[in-house]
Each structure stands twice: as C-alpha cells, then as structure tokens.
Amino acid sequence: MEVYRRLEERSRRLADLRGALAVLQWDRATVMPDGGAEARAEQIATLSGFVHRLQTEPEVAELLEAAEASQLDAWQAANLREMRRAWRHATAVSTDLVEAVSKCASEAEMTWRRARANDDFVSLAPKLAALVVLVREVAVARAAAFGVPAYDALLDQHDPGRSGDDVDARFAELEALLPGLLEAVLARQARRPAPRLPAGPFPRDRQRALGRKLMEILGFDFRHGRLDVSHHPFTGGVSDDVRITTRYVDDDFTPGLMAVIHETGHALYERGLPDAWRRQPVGCSQGMTLHESQSLLFEMQAGRSPEFIAFLAPLLREAFGGTGAAWETENLVRVYHRVARGCIRVEADEVTYPLHVILRYRLERALIADELRVADLPGAWRDGMRRLLGTTPVGDADGCLQDIHWPTGAFGYFPTYTLGALAAAQLFEAAKRAEPELLPALGRGEVGPLLGWLREKVHGCGSRYGSAELIERATGRPLGTEAFAAHLRARYLGG
C-alpha cells in the first residue's frame, strides 16, 4: 500500500503538470497574442518533457511492479492499471522525441492558423511533413512496445484498447449503410417543405448570452468553467475549471449554438468525473470515443430531438427577436435535421459526418504508413471527397486545412468522432429505456433524468472500466452500429 501511495503522489504531480499544460493550450487558442507563439511553444515542450520525465523515471517501473503485487480495492486496481498503461506509452519513446513532437506541433499549429486563413497549404506543408515524420517515429516505437501495428499505437492514445481492425469493421458497416441511406434521406427531404434559415444578422453578444443560458439549463456550472471563442471549438481546462469554446458567425446562429451544446456535453463529462479520484488516472475520462459520445449525445441525440427543439424555439425567438414561420418549431426541426453533402466536417449533419471521418481515417493511415506524401494531401483529399461525399472543396481552407488535428499532432483521433456517434446513439437508447421521462423532461428544458443516468453510468465511472466494458455495462451489449442506424432511420426516414 505504501508503494501504491507513492504512485498516487506521483500521479498528482503529473495531473498538475497536465493541468498547467491545459491552461497554456487554452490560453494559446483563445487569448494569446501571436507574438507569444514561440515562447509558448517552448513552455509547452518543456512541460511535456517534464511529464514524460516524471513518467519514465527508473523508480516508476519498480513501484508499478511492487504495487501490482499488493492488495488493492477495485478502484485502486483500476487506477494502477491506468498508471501501467500510461507508463507503457511513455517508456516506449524518449523525452527528446516527446519534446520534439510538442515543439514541432506548436509551430505547425501556429502556421496552420495563418495557412487556413490564407488558403495556403504550401506554407503549412513543410511543418506538417516534419510533424508526420516525428509522429510516425512515435507510432513505430510504441507499436514495437505494445506488439500492435503502428497506427493502432496512435489510436490507443485516444481510445485505449481500440484496434484498427475494430475501426475497419465498424466503418465497413457504415459504408454499407450510409450511401444508400443518404440518397433516401435526400430524396425524402426534397419532397418536403424546405427548411428556412431564420434571417440574421445575429449579434454575437446575443448568441453568447443564449449560449450561456443553454449551458446553465444543461447543467453547466459557471463557478467551475468558462465559455470563450476560438478558431475551432474545444473543451479544455481541468474538471474543476472546465473551459469550452465556440465560434460565432453573424448570419447563422445554428453552428455557434450547436457547438456550445456539443462542448457542454464534453464539459459535463469532465465535471462529473469522480470527485474522490481527482488528479488520479482512474478519475480521468476514458478516451475520446467515450468523450465524443457525451458531446454527441448532447448535441445530436438530446439537443436536436424534436422535444428539445420545441423547448428551444421560444428561447431563440426571445433572444433574437424572431417572428414568423421561420421561427416556428416545425421549421426549426427541419433546419436542425437538414442533411446535405458539404465540405466542412464541423458543419456536417450526422448522416454525412461519418463519411468525413472515414476520409480522414484513410488519409492519416496512409500518411503514417508513408504511403501518402504530405505534398499530395490536397489532391488525395479532393479525390476522397468526390468519391465518399460526391462533392469537392473550392480550396484547401475548405479541404485539408479545415481541421486543427493534424497540425497539432493528433493522428488516430478522427475515428473517435464516429465511434463516439455510435456510442452516443447506443447510450441514449439505453438511457431512454431506463428513464421513460427523459425525453418529455428535455421538452421542458429539464436535463435531470438524462444527466442523472449519465452521472451514474458514465461520468462517475471515470476510468474504472475501459470504454468497451463501460459501454457494454451501460447498454447491455458491445458497441455496434445498430442503435446509430436505427436512430438515423427513425429521425430522417421515419414519421
């Protein structure tokens, strides 16, 4: 036990370093002036190096081994399992490599911001190519340590235990399902009244005020968090200070507001993690598939349910002074359920979204396998968009420059969006079964039944179980595509 306690103490220091990194990253994405980029990159690289050094000190191997032979309760054992997993990841690569990735990623991210604004892929390409080389080096080293393919080692960072084969199997099912479904949905949509987007402009301060109001309705506590603006919406900070961001456009309130609901789902997961295990690995979220299941559950399952939109409609009219048919619930449901072949992932509906992800998944596998050169990315992107979605981006800003993930070194992350969508559908189905009042309550703006179920079945579990086991415990079966398919059919082809 004494040995285990020492590992807990180390975990607390690691959590503090990671918490500090979360602030540095949040700050960079929201308020940092451009001229601070170089210094910030150095700070983040150095702190990442300290994280890595702390994880790989020789003493840790001995402590882990000794602790694994000691008597622990189930939570402590799960905590130890997570420490071991992190140790395996960390010891597979050198501190120098970790610092090099961090610094290269910081530079690439800053370059990406300008490149995206100027639709200038060429300016990003050398930095991104250098980053791919470093990430590949990490993947190969970890793959050797874990005895898995290189790409699986990257995937494991974002969704522990997930394999490329799992992803291939689920994505094959979706590819068998979605093209036909999409045709049918678009054909049905064409036969019905067209959704009418309420006319703007929508002042940003009102969008922000309504966003904050919705966050509070959904259970967000502003004593423990913030709402800000960044290029790409994200959730950052720590469990007791969860910071979400969105971005506003003047002529359409829907993307900014839905991003708020999406990120609030992430934030509620972070806030609902077990208090008793703060600053310990078992008190952390269990990967991005589960995390994304929470954001998509709030955005897609709950937030776009006809019940919640009926609750939202008068709030929208009040916030923006809207009157007339475009502001009626029936039209707003059509607006929020609109399906289209678009180029931008973050604006995609839930029918086409998995196709965006499948494209990125294929491209990043090829980049990591050195079967695709960074210079050829724009062309490969356009080809893939045409084939999967039947559309072509105008420029790279709407194509391979649109996402922050690769320039920050996050390879192996994209699949979790769609696995998360599957999990969201499956969890929401189980929650509705367990709590018949869930949807009627959402229609009154009451999140209690939903949040109560999630707190117990998901948030409060932290990393007590792996994500596969958690989903099976919560829903009664392994993660599959059935609930998602049923959801899409019911929402977009039924009624």
Add this chain to the structure above:
Amino acid sequence: MEVYRRLEERSRRLADLRGALAVLQWDRATVMPDGGAEARAEQIATLSGFVHRLQTEPEVAELLEAAEASQLDAWQAANLREMRRAWRHATAVSTDLVEAVSKCASEAEMTWRRARANDDFVSLAPKLAALVVLVREVAVARAAAFGVPAYDALLDQHDPGRSGDDVDARFAELEALLPGLLEAVLARQARRPAPRLPAGPFPRDRQRALGRKLMEILGFDFRHGRLDVSHHPFTGGVSDDVRITTRYVDDDFTPGLMAVIHETGHALYERGLPDAWRRQPVGCSQGMTLHESQSLLFEMQAGRSPEFIAFLAPLLREAFGGTGAAWETENLVRVYHRVARGCIRVEADEVTYPLHVILRYRLERALIADELRVADLPGAWRDGMRRLLGTTPVGDADGCLQDIHWPTGAFGYFPTYTLGALAAAQLFEAAKRAEPELLPALGRGEVGPLLGWLREKVHGCGSRYGSAELIERATGRPLGTEAFAAHLRARYLGG
C-alpha cells in the same frame, strides 16, 4: 564552455517553467472562475516545486563551480553570476517548504479576494498567519545561508543586493523631508484654484479604448501583449507576451488610465530586455526597484509632466466627449498634481506615497521578526496611518486588506516602490540632460527620445549589471533622494 552551455540549457527550462507559472498566475487574476482555485493552487505549487528541484539538483553545484573557472565574456559572466545568486536562494530552502509557501499563498490570495470584498479581515487572518510563519521560515533559512538579517534575505529576492540598512537610510531621509514638504504643498494647493474632476460616468469600453491607444503611443506592441482587468493592476507574462492589467471605476477615468500608463512602463522594460539573452537570467529584469523605476518614470515623471498632460487633454475630451473648463489642460494638470492625505496606496499621489510604503515596511519587518501578530495588524495599521499620514481608514478593506502583496507571500517587496520612485526621478533627470528634446517630444506624443535612452541605458542591459551599478552608470551617481526631492519641489512648490 561546455559546462557553461549546460547551465544555459538548464536556464532555458527554468525560464519555460517560470513562463508557464506566469500564465497560470495571470489567468487566475483575470479570467479563472472561483471554482478552479484549488486545482490552480496545486498546479502552481507543483510547478514551483519543479523550479526549485531543477535549481537544486546536486549537479548544479558542480556545474557552477566548473563554469566559474572557465573563460567567459562579460555577458556570460554576468549570466553565471545570476545563476549563482539564484542557486544560493534556492538551495537555502527545501522543495517541500517552497511548495508549502506556494500553496499557502494561493489559498491566502483567493481568501483575500473575498475578504477584501467583504471588509472581513478575520476570515483572512488564519491563512495570513500561516503564511507569515512559512515566509519567516524561508527568511531565516536564507539569512543563514547569506549571512544577513532575516528581513534582508526577503528584500534580496525583490531587489538583489539591497540591505535593510540601505532602506533605513533612504527612508530616514524621506521622513526628514516629506512631512514638512507635504504641509507646504497642501498649504500652497489650498491657495490655488481647486482641481475639478471632470464629471462622469466614463463608460468602461471607452476607458479601455483610450488605454489601448495610450499604450500604443507609449510604444506598447499588441502583437506581443494584452490589456485586461484584474482586482489589482499588474504586469505579467513573458518578454514576448507581456500582459498588463488595470481596473476601471465608472465615475473617474484617472486611476484606471494612470494604472495603464504605470503598467506600460513595466511592460516596456520587459519587452526591451535583450533579445539575444531570452530565457537566460542575464536577459531578465534586475529586480523590482529597477522595474518600479520604469513604471513610475512613465506614470509620474513622463505621464504627469505638464507637457504630456497637454498632449493628453484633447485625447481625453475626444474619448469622453468632454467640454468646458474641467477638461482644459490647466485644470487637468491640477487634477493630476493633486496631493491629499488618503488611505489607499494605489490612489496616492507621489508626495504621500512613500509614507504608505514606510508604514508597510515597518509592519512587515515586525511581522517577520515576530514582533507583531497578524491578529494585531488592523490596529497597528490604523495607528501607523494616523501617525504617518494623519488619516484613518474606515474599514480594513481601505486598510490592511487593500494590497495583494502579503496574501501572495510577497514580503520585502513594498520598499521597492519607493526606491523605484527615487530611481525614476534620478533616471528621468539624467535622460532629460542627455536628450534635451525629450520633454518637447512627449508634448507631441512622441516617446522616441525617452524610450531610446531607456532602451540603451536600462532595458537593453537586462541583468548585465546589478541595479545599484546600473543606476550609477546611467545617472553618474549612486541612488539617492536628491533627484526625487528636487522633482517634488519643482512640481509641487515651484512655478
């Protein structure tokens, strides 16, 4: 040289940790939600611990000794001298003690915020008492290592090489000077037209916009910095991302705006530090007496000069739509040169300000010497205010709760405000002598001649020289009270 290079590499990592701490502290003071306080305190304590651990690793002693025997140029030698000084400070205390001070100070600061808002000293007292015990422990340990009195060890952290005896000598001269001078100034002021404060309210967004404009006029580069709001104005961040704060009141634009000019002086010093020595000790500012000399030079010497106020007057009228006699330069000069016996240090004029500092200096010496209990602080404060300034605060919010310093563990800091005022007067006098166009240029809103001289004589020197040597090189004589006394007589009794 190889050994020296290794020390430089360590310094870069230290600088990154300190830069990260600067962001965490800035964030806490400006944007952090209250519920994040505990987690933030842990993060800051852990990072402070890493700083300390890095400074005190056994290897450092050997590296320093070896480097001191090697051939270095003057800048490198100064860099090494600063490393040695920091090492002496660090090795005198244990990492546990450093972390304990950091955590206790974070908690005390958060408590102080509420205590000040509620005029509730009792709620702060236990935390402050605990902090004083820890700070005393630090002082005693360092004093033993340096062979100086305990208080001098604290002073040395904020103004390297300064002794309590120095402070006593300068403060004795000021106590001989100021009471009589203050009487004379108040008597003269009573014989002249009363200053008329322009009538508000002054919308905060206009105060902010004008503040930003003045910052740019004074040479602040927003690509490398920010202006925000906090309870107590401060300058934070790093040289390439300097962040200043102010606070606004609705019915008077003068304090918020003068805080902006004051903090801009700090920021220009940070920005002007030698580029070639970023992330090295010799590339850092040389203590708070010099730092405060720069802020006071901008606020008191330049910013309140009749020349600059004449330049400022039309900007003020434009920003706030002001018309009439209250907005004329002549009246604004009287407003900015108004002298009064007040209770609030940050609102004090430059004649009474040193008396506020002398009070705090005496009290903190007594606290550290264990000759004054924290519980007796409010009473001792009121007695001192009556004796030194002839006034009494209504409550503790206007008394011993007004400053952030003690609750953050910053003992030995207050004297640097007044030493800085002396240095500001002496440096400005030398700058005017060297650059006869300096004041006329300021009257046209041109900061070039002043900033050029400061860049060369002060900012660009970093820590190449100690502050005493730097001041003597820049002005031709050691730091004294003569220039300050001459400045006060000229501005408040002359003309």
